[in-house]
Amino acid sequence: MSEAERRRVVVGVSGSLGSLAALHRGAAEAHRRGAGLVAVGAWEPPRGALTHPSSMLAPPVAEFRELAAERLRAALDTAFGGAGPGVPLRVMAVWDRPGRALVRVADRAGDLLVIGAGRRGRVHRALLPSVARYCLAHASCPVLAVPRSPLHRELAAVRRRVSLRLPLNAGELTDGRS
Template structure:
């Protein structure tokens, strides 16, 4: 594939609400800059890279990652698209490494979702945004979660635990 000549806005996509928020922000930045939008979904084989796994399994996982990326793009933009040239890239590897490797030019803009980070979450899952900020050679824009994200998470938690939902909790 030929190297693009213009500026790029690279965005990490997982399909989560936070990544869709980051995708919308990245599309807006690409429109302002007249840049290409590069949506990147990173994936790793379940259980890591084992030499005994067949090529058919790897192909299946890659196809599933591609479908997940297309679903996220469809959720974010529908049939209208982002309004800028869009490149969808499925990269094998950890999210941080894949994003930093893709946004490898100094004039790129790397957009990532900066999800809510509590102590427990920070201890169990490494922060992609911290990794990218520390290692990227370009500007990194960390997009905070949507204001509704916390409310939706709380409602989901109540549903999982089968707790009653009161409308008072939604008004605040």
């Protein structure tokens, strides 16, 4: 086993802007440490009758796994294009909740777990558990939580304005001539 294979930087990838930022930071950390990069996409089958243990029909697990792998590959293509991260890359689609999957994969002493730590509103915190908080509380290796980019705030503001159909700036109130 080579040195790069022993030292790993494990990154949680969901395809969100925060996870793409974490993926870039993880690649930079892997390059700096001479480590391999492990991109982990967690997935669960949809909840419902087909996935219930008492169901007579087996869920199409292979199809769900392939869809998760495709989503993970698409996120990697979005992040790096055709160039790749520039370090040894391993891609894993893991059947589990995101936090548990990341903590399970990043289980070696030399691992570094990199996650996106976007700010979330009260509604999100009440309804959805935080993957970052789970990883920070349960990981046995160092965890690097990558904060949201300042562009996230600007993008969110533009989305709110567009959804409310408000002008983007004062110049749009007129025809552009002052």
